[in-house]
Amino acid sequence: xxxxxxxxxxxxxxxxxxxxxxxxxxxxxxxxxxxxxxxxxxxxxxxxxxxxxxxxxxxxxxxxxxxxxxxxxxxxxxxxxxxxxxxxxxxxxxxxxxxxxxxxxxxxxxxxxxxxxxxxxxxxxxxxxxxxxxxxxxxxxxxxxxxxxxxxxxxxxxxxxxxxxxxxxxxxxxxxxxxxxxxxxxxxxxxxxxxxxxxxxxxxxxxxxxxxx
Amino acid sequence: xxxxxxxxxxxxxxxxxxxxxxxxxxxxxxxxxxxxxxxxxxxxxxxxxxxxxxxxxxxxxxxxxxxxxxxxxxxxxxxxxxxxxxxxxxxxxxxxxxxxxxxxxxxxxxxxxxxxxxxxxxxxxxxxxxxxxxxxxxxxxxxxxxxxxxxxxxxxxxxxxxxxxxxxxxxxxxxxxxxxxxxxxxxxxxxxxxxxxxxxxxxxxxxxxxxxx
DNA sequence: ACGATAGCCGTATGGACATATGGTTTTCGC
DNA sequence: GCGAAAACCATATGTCCATACGGCTATCGT
Numbered sequence: 001x002x003x004x005x006x007x008x009x010x011x012x013x014x015x016x017x018x019x020x021x022x023x024x025x026x027x028x029x030x031x032x033x034x035x036x037x038x039x040x041x042x043x044x045x046x047x048x049x050x051x052x053x054x055x056x057x058x059x060x061x062x063x064x065x066x067x068x069x070x071x072x073x074x075x076x077x078x079x080x081x082x083x084x085x086x087x088x089x090x091x092x093x094x095x096x097x098x099x100x101x102x103x104x105x106x107x108x109x110x111x112x113x114x115x116x117x118x119x120x121x122x123x124x125x126x127x128x129x130x131x132x133x134x135x136x137x138x139x140x141x142x143x144x145x146x147x148x149x150x151x152x153x154x155x156x157x158x159x160x161x162x163x164x165x166x167x168x169x170x171x172x173x174x175x176x177x178x179x180x181x182x183x184x185x186x187x188x189x190x191x192x193x194x195x196x197x198x199x200x201x202x203x204x205x206x207x208x209x210x211x212x213x
Numbered sequence: 214x215x216x217x218x219x220x221x222x223x224x225x226x227x228x229x230x231x232x233x234x235x236x237x238x239x240x241x242x243x244x245x246x247x248x249x250x251x252x253x254x255x256x257x258x259x260x261x262x263x264x265x266x267x268x269x270x271x272x273x274x275x276x277x278x279x280x281x282x283x284x285x286x287x288x289x290x291x292x293x294x295x296x297x298x299x300x301x302x303x304x305x306x307x308x309x310x311x312x313x314x315x316x317x318x319x320x321x322x323x324x325x326x327x328x329x330x331x332x333x334x335x336x337x338x339x340x341x342x343x344x345x346x347x348x349x350x351x352x353x354x355x356x357x358x359x360x361x362x363x364x365x366x367x368x369x370x371x372x373x374x375x376x377x378x379x380x381x382x383x384x385x386x387x388x389x390x391x392x393x394x395x396x397x398x399x400x401x402x403x404x405x406x407x408x409x410x411x412x413x414x415x416x417x418x419x420x421x422x423x424x425x426x
Numbered sequence: 427a428c429g430a431t432a433g434c435c436g437t438a439t440g441g442a443c444a445t446a447t448g449g450t451t452t453t454c455g456c
Numbered sequence: 457g458c459g460a461a462a463a464c465c466a467t468a469t470g471t472c473c474a475t476a477c478g479g480c481t482a483t484c485g486t
Binding site for chain 4: 001002004005010041042043045048077149
């Protein structure tokens with residue numbers, strides 16, 4: 001057998017370089033040559049691991065969205081561990097998606113940049129679609145659990161509520177990102193977003209039952 | 214004086230070509246050469262009216278957003294004319310922004326494509342910011358009017374409600390666009406979005422007073 | 427009617443890019 | 457230790473692009 005290398009690690013290394021470049025200077029900055037330089041490897045190596053540039057971008061996008069999903073899953077696990085209300089767990093999960101610090105703002109920039117390109121790239125669109133579907137499903141299950149334990153009004157349509165929550169958090173993220181420094185009354189935009197999100201969740205999870213997901 | 218031409222008409226003609234190309238094949242398709250061909254003019258003429266490509270894109274983006282704003286304003290004017298409730302007028306205005314038919318889907322594609330590039334272009338960001346600010350202001354005024362005439366609970370924070378409505382309609386637009394064919398329970402995504410929007414507005418405009426904006 | 431000037435065009439130019447290609451180095455089974 | 461194959465690199469290639477540039481052409485004041 002010949003020389004070996006950690007395929008996954010190399011791909012991750014290159015994807016991380018892509019993400020840094022996109023976060024810093026947009027998708028157009030992620031040229032193959034610059035990605036190679038940022039990752040500290042040669043152009044040829046990037047080609048070795050990603051035959052076409054689109055493969056590289058798709059992989060990087062998948063990685064970013066997977067990471068974001070993992071953070072949400074982690075928040076859910078934490079909520080379960082401390083036996084919080086479903087309302088609280090969902091709030092923590094969704095707050096995780098608001099670009100309130102520089103790390104999350106960077107992630108938001110990357111996600112949005114790819115999302116823009118997804119408009120004319122079916123593979124990227126599919127990643128975005130799956131991600132949205134995944135989070136909607138999680139939220140829908142949370143609402144159904146709430147229905148069963150009394151935290152949610154039994155009349156509530158779980159899927160509809162999930163669409164509503166995803167829409168709200170996505171729209172709030174956009175405003176928090178763009179207008180972070182614009183006050184909303186006496187609040188910062190981030191504080192306003194949190195308040196709006198809390199109100200929405202208090203509306204869905206109006207019951208009293210204490211339960212974990 | 215030498216030969217004259219309708220400056221504004223020419224710029225509009227070129228901008229329309231940009232919009233068609235972006236709607237069809239994304240921002241990268243809007244090269245100067247292709248825009249010229251699509252508009253039926255020479256490359257040199259495009260340069261004559263837009264010294265740099267960025268000027269051209271900025272102008273096209275401004276035009277798209279202005280058009281969208283005008284449609285909203287028109288819906289408001291129609292609502293005033295028929296003396297509808299504020300709730301109804303706001304609903305019509307916001308429904309106008311959902312990508313429910315091919316024309317609006319095309320507009321949504323264009324807006325989103327530019328929005329993505331705005332992440333690393335200050336001039337484009339400023340357009341997006343002003344547009345959001347404008348619609349938030351309109352909504353905030355509508356809520357305040359509602360407060361004065363009894364259609365809105367006096368405790369309601371108008372600016373917060375405006376942020377909430379903008380967030381909701383933006384997030385719903387994204388899901389309607391991407392998941393138009395995905396059913397939400399027994400509804401289409403578009404029907405689900407309308408229902409969610411109605412519920413939100415019925416929550417804000419809970420009072421009974423019949424009034425026009 | 428005529429020249430000045432804006433309108434308009436075609437092509438040239440130089441740079442950046444994705445990808446192709448040929449070669450060098452390392453490692454592992456034998 | 458040695459050969460084979462993967463890992464890795466440097467550079468070549470051809471395309472596409474934004475912009476520069478020089479030259480026609482139509483029109484308006486005179």
